[in-house]
Amino acid sequence: MYKILEAKELTANIFYMVVEAGRVAKNCQPGQFVIVRSDDFAERIPLTICDYDREKETVTIVFQIVGAATHQMALLKAGDSFSDLVGPLGCASEFVSEDPETLKRKKMLFVAGGVGTAPVYPQVKWLHNHGIAADVIVGAKTKELLILEDEMKAVAGNLYVTTDDGSYGRSGMVTQTISDLVKEGHHYDVCVAIGPMIMMKFVCKLTKELEIPTIVSLNPIMVDGTGMCGACRVTVGGKVKFACVDGPEFDGHLVNFDEAMQRQQIYKTEEGRAFLKAKEKDTHHGGCGNCGGSD
């Protein structure tokens, strides 16, 4: 069992939890992820690590409710436990193994969208701890959905917040801010974009035009997360890659986003049904299309 030490709702449907996980905290690096399960019947949910504390042997996860399993996870409080937490999985961000001097000369831009702000944070923090100030753009639909602003401010070089509806910070999509910054004379050697697939697709389209190499972190459907099932396969540069062992970070200019987005839909209907079942609990008498109302 993996005890939850802290649990809070950051904003509507986005939750933040600090969990005891000694082995993960000891060996994890920015860019890697974990898989959690709240109980014996729950799905295995992959989540990028948001923060870690090697001394206290904890990892921090941030997740958004999207289906039955995450809905169940959100009900957990401090003092409760996850029945399973495994990791760190996937490869660390490339910059972690880069020569520190070369890295210091690079100007990096991070682009975070929505709940994608959580996986961007440990990367920017790592750089900050190594004396590198990276610029960060954080995009949210509206002011209320913005997360981890103070935390990010503490570790970023320049932080640019933009909301789709203009309710806070700049107005418009993250791509608008990227264009503006470049027009204002900022130069970037590399961009790291993490957020909804559609956001990453359009950031990559833009940075390709701007000739800024771009890394994205993919979060496709996964089951085991160790390379065994192949559910997370994505096409990168015409080759099939498994996000769990080859990724989750890839060269964004080579990712086939349209295919990846299509594959994310696979379980949309079934997942919706499972969600309905969780919502209706013992009043559930069919209607989910799954059980015929007999249980």
Next chain:
Amino acid sequence: MDVLKKVPVREQDAKVRAANFDEVCLGYNKQEAMEEAARCINCKNAQCIKGCPVAIDIPGFIEKVKEGDIESAYQVISKASSLPAVCGRVCPQESQCEGKCIRGIKGDPISIGKLERFVADWAGENQIRPEGADEKNGKKVAVIGSGPAGLSCAGDLAKMGYEVTIFEALHEPGGVLVYGIPEFRLPKSAVVAREIENVKSLGVKIETNVVVGKSVTIDELLTEEGFDAVFIGSGAGLPKFMGIPGEQANGVFSANEYLTRSNLMKAFDMQSSTPIMRGKKVAVVGGGNVAMDAARTALRLGGEVHIVYRRSEEELPARVEEVHHAREEGIIFDLLTNPVEILADEKGWVTGMKCIRMELGEPDASGRRRPVEIPGSEFVIEADTVIMSLGTSPNPLISSTTEGLEVNKWKCIVADEIQGKTSREGVYAGGDAVTGAATVILAMGAGRAGAKGIDEYLKNKEQNK
């Protein structure tokens, strides 16, 4: 009673079982088992033992069954095997012990597998546990993976007095026995969980949710965590795909994914929140045991299921019994057929599979006749789900994080057959991680070999101190 004929084993009716996940074969009762055991002529130079990868004293345990002393029969088996209830169910006995049985020359060989299964189940029901070591020797061994190789290695080492910890990547121990082989062939709680409890009762610790190579490295195990030796039984690895157009369409799965959803995640159980495609028309590509398992699972989830295999019946790599069961349940075999493209609708969902007919040509390197395409014979199989069961390629997690661990050109870990010794001192390996995908019993044999190798290594080290 005709001594040339084996005592038939009871099975669930094909029509009934096609709609449930309960075990197909019901096994012998004590009377049937004793009757079958009486057919054994107790050969002095028993060929059956030579056919067994873990060398169970087969005539020895059958003799005890004949006498009705099932407890003693169990102790004879468990000297050599840590998982008899599993092996009695999934071993390819026809090509191993039973294949060598003298009785088989003139009539049916002794049903060794069914007898082993009966003995193990009886022991389980009567809470008989294997006998462990009298005292511990103070040496620690780490075993990576809790599948057949890891469990048998751990079981043997524990019996020799070693302190063994198994590290399992998934949330449940058992490896392929849990995620791969379906409930109807190998019941999880009644059989697999009980066998794992038996291994634990020998003193073996199992730590789940540890991905060696990520959560901890082999070097850390050998230094920081104080293990004296390591056995790698991490299993087969990454599923292969064909590389044909349309393979990324929605509704195309690897057999590993499909079976993991159903077996490990219990998607067929309504309490589970893991979804699985309940395909109406399912095409399973491949002809091995895993393909049969995937096909029979899809059938139980309500689909019309086709096995699509490029060679003919004779070359099907699956066990005869599995093919027979699949046919009985209504699986349709499209043999000498090879997929060339997966067709999808505008939303990317599978609608069918374009295939081409094949004929057999000259024998290839494997000795089997090479399938050759018949030009112009393309046709479409309608399907909403396609399951690729084409085997696996090795997982790089351990080899890429363990310096000095030699791998071959297929990226399998190099280990000698007799002792499982790798290129790294104190590191042994066996099972699918070494051989590529094979059978449960071969992995168990490799686990035993590894245990022997580790024992010898640590004893020598002690002596040379």
